[in-house]
Amino acid sequence: MTGADPAAARDPARAFAALDLVVRRRLEGLLHGDHAGVRLGPGTDPEEVVRYRPGEDDVRRIDWNVTARSLEPHVWRPVAEHELETWLLLDETPSMAFGTATVEKSTLAASAGAAVALLTDGPGNRLGVARLRPDGLRWEAPRSSRAGAHRVARSAADVPREGAGGPSLAEAIGALERRARRPGVRVVVSDLVEPDGTHARPFPWEPALRRLAARHDVVVVEVVDPRELDLPDLGLLTLTDPESGRAREVWVSADLRERYAALAASHRAAVADAVRSCRAGHVRLRTDGDWVRDLARFVLGRRRGHRPVPRRRTR
Incomplete structure (x- = not known):
């Protein structure tokens, strides 16, 4: 599943059914057994x-x-068995309403979030959603993981395409850490692009993510588009910032393309290093790639690398 069926995108019910089928065929069972009881x-x-x-x-x-x-x-x-509570922080700022491949970043983010919800589905398990938007954070109370997945999958088309202001990603992660205290899984889905163009560490969201990972099992899903990694050889381009509305004409020379690609690669490497230093999981999904395969590879890697801490035995 590398892209979205245009007909399914217009029909939320059909889109969710297609996603559910993909998860069952290619991902189901990968998370089973990852979250054991703690008492x-x-x-x-x-x-x-x-x-x-x-x-x-x-x-x-x-x-x-x-x-x-x-x-x-x-x-x-x-x-003891206990219910798993998962919270999904979904970036729905205007920078996510962008895509030059098969899908927009917002559509991929919603699909990935819904897939995670389906993977954590189980008796008593619940999913809560926090939506980061220009008009603030929108909280959706936890409900069954499957119902939450359906809700997330239907929201891809509702991402605003312009607007500024609202809380930052760092503020949103901090709010999530304060609101949902019960240990569980926390998934942050974002392009991790700062509005002010910050491309080197330390990133503003690092302290909040580190605090979140100290209490919960945290996964950061980074969503990228190929045109964010390199510029096309098209000569004169008019570039517009979707969050501020500012536009600028740029002549794309060979030297500019080379410098841009190097800076973009450096930014992505810094993001990966920052997430790793916060002790959170990190998976990067591309709008022009097979995101289901990439997500499956990440989940399998976490399972193989999971080593439970031995408990002291009583006599």
């Missing part, structure tokens, strides 16, 4: 084996292998 209690997965205490432990959980080896009755205690 002992009622559950199904064994966590530790302890001596049997009459009147306190369930005899149905006797571990007969350990009991036979130790000649004393032992039981296993399960890890």
Whole structure:
């Protein structure tokens, strides 16, 4: 799935059905088991084996292998299962209403956000959405992950194409950290482009992202378009800033194209380094690429690199 079906884009229900089918075929199951319980209690997965205490432990959980080896009755205690709460911060500023390939950045961002919601779907799991827009942050209360995915997928066409002001990405991440305190998954979907053109570290959003990652499992989904990485060889161009409305004519020479490409590559490398230093996951999706493949590769990489912290066993 490298692009959007134009007919599906005009029909939100059809678009969501197509996305759901893609997730089920290519991504379903990749996140299963990533979020284990953090406390002992009622559950199904064994966590530790302890001596049997009459009147306190369930005899149905006797571990007969350990009991036979130790000649004393032992039981296993399960890890408690709990619902996963995911919050999605979706950048819907005018810079996202841009695209020169198969889809606009806003459409790709909504599809990726909906895919993450479908991947975290499970009994009791919920998804909340925060939308960063020129008129402020819009909060949507958590609901079932599947319902949240449907809501996010339908919002791609609602991104404003002009407008300035509103909170910054740093302020939005900080607001999310203060609002949703329960540990869970936090996904930030943005192009990570600063309105003032900041292209080197430190970025304004780094402190807020670092605080968010200290409490939650954070994933940053960076959405880019190929024309943001290099300029076309078209001679005289009129470039317009969608957030400020300022326009400027630029003659695209070979030297300018070379310097622009080097600066864009440096910016993307700095962004990746900043996200990594905040201890957050980072995946970059392009409007001209197979974003489902890239997302699947990222999720598989996180699963293979996941190493649970061993808990102290009681005796």
